[in-house]
Amino acid sequence: MGAGLNGGRTIGDVVLDLQGISLAFGGVQALQEVTFDVREHEIRAIIGPNGAGKSSMLNVINGIYHPQQGTVTFNGVTRHSVNTHKAAVQGIARTFQNIALFKGMSVLDNIMTGRNLRMKSSLLAQALRVGSAEREEMEHREAVERVIDFLEIQAYRRTPVGRLPYGLQKRVDLARALAMEPNLLLLDEPMAGMNVEEKQDMCRFILDVNDQLGTTIVLIEHDMGVVMDISDRVVVLDYGKKIGDGTPAEVRGNQAVIDAYLGISH
Amino acid sequence: MAQSDTISGGNVDTFPLLLLEHARKQGNRIAIREKDLGIWQSWTWAQVGNEVCALAGGLAELGFRRGDSLAIIGDNRPRLYWAITAAQCLGGVPVPMYQDAAASELQYVLQDAGIRFAIVEDQEQVDKLIECRERSPGLEYILYDDARGLRHYSQPFVRSLDAVQDLGCGRIGKQPQFIATEIAQGKPEDVAIMLYTSGTTGKPKGVCITHCALINAARGGCAFDRLGADEEILSYLPMAWVGDNLFSYAQALVAGFTVNCPESGDTVMTDMREIGPTYYFAPPRVFENLLTQVMIRIEDAAAIKRGVFHYFMDVARRCGAEILDGKSVGAGERLLYALGNVLVYGPLRNVLGMSRVRVAYTAGAAIGPDLFRFYRSIGINLKQLYGSTETCAYVCLQQDGHIKLDTVGIPAPGVEVKIADSGEVLVKSSAMFKEYYKRPDATAETMDADGYFHTGDAGFFDQDGQLKIIDRAKDVGKMASGALFAPNYIENKLKFSPNIREAVAFGHGRKMVCAFFNIDIGAVGNWAERRNIPYSGYTDLAQKEEVYALVRECVEKANAELALDPALCDSQVHRFLILHKELDPDDDELTRTRKVRRGFVEEKYAVLIDALYSGKTSQFIETQVKFEDGRSGKISADLRIEEAKTYPSAAAKKAA
Numbered sequence: 001m002g003a004g005l006n007g008g009r010t011i012g013d014v015v016l017d018l019q020g021i022s023l024a025f026g027g028v029q030a031l032q033e034v035t036f037d038v039r040e041h042e043i044r045a046i047i048g049p050n051g052a053g054k055s056s057m058l059n060v061i062n063g064i065y066h067p068q069q070g071t072v073t074f075n076g077v078t079r080h081s082v083n084t085h086k087a088a089v090q091g092i093a094r095t096f097q098n099i100a101l102f103k104g105m106s107v108l109d110n111i112m113t114g115r116n117l118r119m120k121s122s123l124l125a126q127a128l129r130v131g132s133a134e135r136e137e138m139e140h141r142e143a144v145e146r147v148i149d150f151l152e153i154q155a156y157r158r159t160p161v162g163r164l165p166y167g168l169q170k171r172v173d174l175a176r177a178l179a180m181e182p183n184l185l186l187l188d189e190p191m192a193g194m195n196v197e198e199k200q201d202m203c204r205f206i207l208d209v210n211d212q213l214g215t216t217i218v219l220i221e222h223d224m225g226v227v228m229d230i231s232d233r234v235v236v237l238d239y240g241k242k243i244g245d246g247t248p249a250e251v252r253g254n255q256a257v258i259d260a261y262l263g264i265s266h
Numbered sequence: 267m268a269q270s271d272t273i274s275g276g277n278v279d280t281f282p283l284l285l286l287e288h289a290r291k292q293g294n295r296i297a298i299r300e301k302d303l304g305i306w307q308s309w310t311w312a313q314v315g316n317e318v319c320a321l322a323g324g325l326a327e328l329g330f331r332r333g334d335s336l337a338i339i340g341d342n343r344p345r346l347y348w349a350i351t352a353a354q355c356l357g358g359v360p361v362p363m364y365q366d367a368a369a370s371e372l373q374y375v376l377q378d379a380g381i382r383f384a385i386v387e388d389q390e391q392v393d394k395l396i397e398c399r400e401r402s403p404g405l406e407y408i409l410y411d412d413a414r415g416l417r418h419y420s421q422p423f424v425r426s427l428d429a430v431q432d433l434g435c436g437r438i439g440k441q442p443q444f445i446a447t448e449i450a451q452g453k454p455e456d457v458a459i460m461l462y463t464s465g466t467t468g469k470p471k472g473v474c475i476t477h478c479a480l481i482n483a484a485r486g487g488c489a490f491d492r493l494g495a496d497e498e499i500l501s502y503l504p505m506a507w508v509g510d511n512l513f514s515y516a517q518a519l520v521a522g523f524t525v526n527c528p529e530s531g532d533t534v535m536t537d538m539r540e541i542g543p544t545y546y547f548a549p550p551r552v553f554e555n556l557l558t559q560v561m562i563r564i565e566d567a568a569a570i571k572r573g574v575f576h577y578f579m580d581v582a583r584r585c586g587a588e589i590l591d592g593k594s595v596g597a598g599e600r601l602l603y604a605l606g607n608v609l610v611y612g613p614l615r616n617v618l619g620m621s622r623v624r625v626a627y628t629a630g631a632a633i634g635p636d637l638f639r640f641y642r643s644i645g646i647n648l649k650q651l652y653g654s655t656e657t658c659a660y661v662c663l664q665q666d667g668h669i670k671l672d673t674v675g676i677p678a679p680g681v682e683v684k685i686a687d688s689g690e691v692l693v694k695s696s697a698m699f700k701e702y703y704k705r706p707d708a709t710a711e712t713m714d715a716d717g718y719f720h721t722g723d724a725g726f727f728d729q730d731g732q733l734k735i736i737d738r739a740k741d742v743g744k745m746a747s748g749a750l751f752a753p754n755y756i757e758n759k760l761k762f763s764p765n766i767r768e769a770v771a772f773g774h775g776r777k778m779v780c781a782f783f784n785i786d787i788g789a790v791g792n793w794a795e796r797r798n799i800p801y802s803g804y805t806d807l808a809q810k811e812e813v814y815a816l817v818r819e820c821v822e823k824a825n826a827e828l829a830l831d832p833a834l835c836d837s838q839v840h841r842f843l844i845l846h847k848e849l850d851p852d853d854d855e856l857t858r859t860r861k862v863r864r865g866f867v868e869e870k871y872a873v874l875i876d877a878l879y880s881g882k883t884s885q886f887i888e889t890q891v892k893f894e895d896g897r898s899g900k901i902s903a904d905l906r907i908e909e910a911k912t913y914p915s916a917a918a919k920k921a922a
Contacts, residue, residue: 145303155532157304200895208415 012040093182103162114179167198289315323434340387472703483697538619549630578606586643743774835915
């Protein structure tokens with residue numbers, strides 16, 4: 001990794017605290033008493049075999065699922081009821097494993113949707129492009145352009161997302177999430193299905209986002225090389241239970257984790 | 267420009283003086299634009315003058331002295347162009363380098379030129395130079411333009427250009443006459459720039475070019491094509507290439523026209539459409555790629571559009587170039603062409619971003635006649651010029667209305683060209699390089715006592731006094747039959763097909779010509795998709811039977827054309843193969859300007875050449891490759907070898 005990584009970024013206090021989270025779908029226990037926290041500015045990875053409950057965990061943080069037991073505390077506020085909209089208002093953005101973009105819309109318009117929450121003027125004002133709405137749109141466009149520059153997708157502004165290769169669609173998905181200017185960014189398998197070069201690019205972008213924008217990141221990833229390289233701390237789930245938690249080195253040395261996931265140590 | 271008023275009298279014969287003059291005379295006109303965050307930002311000549319002075323002041327403050335060299339590495343960014351002028355203000359020598367060169371390649375130049383200061387674009391280049399600095403500690407400062415990702419670099423020798431310009435403003439504040447005094451000390455015979463030749467053979471050499479030579483070349487070129495301050499150009503070619511230096515820097519400063527820097531390498535096509543340059547310069551490869559992209563899109567278009575396109579392209583092929591040259595063409599054809607102009611050529615020029623192009627040049631390598639004719643036939647005034655780094659890319663130019671497909675035009679104003687007995691082209695001009703840096707032996711080798719530069723190209727003048735270049739003098743060989751063998755000429759013919767990206771022909775001392783090919787993965791991949799031919803990557807696709815058939819078709823078409831020319835009839839390609847990997851500068855198979863290193867390729871793939879000539883139908887090969895991240899791996903494949911149909915010569919046919 002490049003010189004000066006982690007150099008200026010100081011990991012702060014706990015921003016997201018998950019205590020004893022249990023989630024069940026009928027008879028299926030997706031998560032059992034999972035407890036962990038995420039600190040400000042860190043890159044926190046969630047790993048585990050298929051069906052371990054990783055995406056469910058992300059969905060809990062994101063407000064899609066409400067856990068039957070346990071508490072979620074974000075920025076010091078414990079949630080009682082939450083939905084995705086509230087989570088977004090609180091500054092949580094995410095990308096999706098299967099890319100959730102409008103395939104027929106241009107890259108620019110897709111990223112613009114990420115600004116949706118920040119648009120103040122009314123639908124009518126926007127439709128008529130009255131003065132304030134137009135000014136606002138220009139501000140949002142500037143924010144979007146900064147993201148486009150950041151993720152180096154200038155060449156595709158006007159291209160419909162559906163025509164882009166998979167790796168670039170993933171990048172646009174990230175751009176849309178970044179356009180929200182989130183405090184906490186949830187990435188669901190950002191490298192899935194990518195080739196080596198695309199993975200390297202994505203790693204660089206994630207590190208840049210974390211380092212330069214100071215965004216706290218929680219990510220799910222299957223590529224162990226990537227996880228070990230870029231995360232500050234890793235939590236390991238297996239059959240809905242937490243079986244390991246710590247720095248990549250600690251997790252790598254944890255026997256329960258090795259048995260469950262990484263296979264026999266070499 | 268406060269300083270400018272103090273410089274008076276004398277000729278404007280160095281680049282800093284040219285800049286000051288523009289800042290004074292047309293200070294409010296746009297000198298340079300750059301697209302940033304989706305919007306074109308512009309700087310007037312007066313602003314550029316101030317920016318350059320601040321930069322020069324800052325460099326001086328850091329200890330840059332007269333005679334020092336300044337490395338410049340990066341994409342075409344306004345501040346990197348200003349860095350050239352800033353170094354020249356202080357009597358230093360800017361040395362632009364290829365931005366895609368690996369650290370080890372940069373290292374050689376850094377040491378050879380004794381570089382203490384480097385101005386680079388971004389983190390990527392800073393990282394490379396930090397690596398270089400470990401082995402050549404002579405590099406004192408690395409100054410960067412784009413701060414992204416560099417926040418945590420705490421090394422004291424890594425600084426931002428903003429900081430340097432602030433230093434410079436401080437210096438100028440204390441000593442307002444400082445820059446003007448420095449500029450006044452510059453002489454036209456000082457070295458203005460040092461460009462390292464890509465070197466198809468041996469280590470690169472630093473070509474020292476003086477202000478006076480480069481300004482002569484630029485003035486001559488501007489006068490020849492009547493270029494004025496109203497031109498718009500897009501600067502996207504590597505700054506280390508003499509072509510970019512002449513067009514985007516020297517001519518821009520001489521004529522005072524506007525230079526536009528694209529947003530990034532990937533957006534050139536879009537940016538070109540937005541700017542609509544009036545003057546355009548590109549090596550043949552760019553024109554080739556543009557054509558390939560157009561053809562891919564046409565093949566994907568609906569049947570009606572495709573039909574219309576092909577119909578009118580046939581019309582253009584028949585009469586387009588003649589109409590552009592102002593020759594007489596029948597009224598019926600003219601009418602058809604006018605219709606085609608509305609339906610096809612106009613929109614096509616627009617897609618290519620060439621609607622406003624008044625003069626376009628190509629140089630750097632020989633352009634395939636068919637490719638050349640394509641652009642001219644759709645109404646783009648594409649012309650060829652001939653030159654090299656040593657001659658400031660200024661030897662021969664084609665005149666409007668006197669365009670021939672296979673010549674490079676007449677000697678430019680102020681240039682004398684003669685042909686040696688060996689067929690080599692010799693040049694004497696006022697736009698000649700001074701010397702190779704620290705290489706008097708090499709200088710003496712190419713520059714004879716009478717002041718003629720030996721270009722290393724073989725050529726002759728045709729009956730109209732236009733120079734025709736056949737090939738590199740050392741590449742031109744003889745076949746076993748004694749017939750002329752000009753590999754580049756054959757390869758360019760083969761490469762006109764959008765499906766063929768690279769061709770390497772062999773035949774010197776042999777009884778027949780054989781060739782290697784690289785297919786164009788974009789064009790052929792698209793073609794394969796449309797035919798539902800599955801493939802996993804380049805190596806797999808290249809060995810498909812259908813792809814071989816496709817390439818054979820192209821080879822046979824070229825053979826048919828070669829058969830028409832009695833001198834080249836023996837050069838028809840008999841046997842060929844498609845390589846399992848793309849020839850790559852990282853593997854030393856191509857130069858950074860993407861010319862084939864013939865000798866190297868011949869040696870590396872000797873086993874394949876043997877197989878071609880021994881009549882085998884396939885050959886196994888394993889090759890070491892370097893990936894972009896510096897790791898290396900192996901690619902192996904069993905390559906098919908196929909034969910192509912050859913044709914009897916036109917003369918033989920007549921006899922029969």
